[in-house]
Amino acid sequence: MAKKILIVDDEPDILKILSLRLDKSGYEVIGARDGREALDLARRMIPDLIILDVYLPDMNGDDVARIMKNDDKLKNIPIILISATATTVAQRTKECGADGSIAKPFEPEELMDMIKKILG
Numbered sequence: 001m002a003k004k005i006l007i008v009d010d011e012p013d014i015l016k017i018l019s020l021r022l023d024k025s026g027y028e029v030i031g032a033r034d035g036r037e038a039l040d041l042a043r044r045m046i047p048d049l050i051i052l053d054v055y056l057p058d059m060n061g062d063d064v065a066r067i068m069k070n071d072d073k074l075k076n077i078p079i080i081l082i083s084a085t086a087t088t089v090a091q092r093t094k095e096c097g098a099d100g101s102i103a104k105p106f107e108p109e110e111l112m113d114m115i116k117k118i119l120g
Contacts, residue, residue: 002028006047008038035059054083062096069097
């Protein structure tokens with residue numbers, strides 16, 4: 001059974017590119033464009049991994065991560081934060097309990113390596 005990955009990003013191009021890449025790598029991909037949709041989908045679908053942009057239109061990704069890490073149903077799902085601001089994403093990763101981070105722009109292989117490392 002394919003591992004499910006929830007990608008949360010408000011930029012349609014990034015969502016599409018990541019979805020295509022992960023789908024071709026054999027993952028089942030779910031997409032969300034804001035924090036509320038991400039929380040709703042995560043609770044309904046229980047993904048194996050969440051790739052979460054820091055800057056979303058309705059709430060920051062690190063706030064979404066904190067909510068998830070305090071939810072008994074979601075707290076064990078690994079989260080990778082992504083952001084165009086490398087120093088910010090590293091600090092926010094520590095503060096919200098995310099499992100990894102990557103700065104935009106990134107090479108697809110860099111993200112794939114991180115996903116494989118986290119999912120085993």
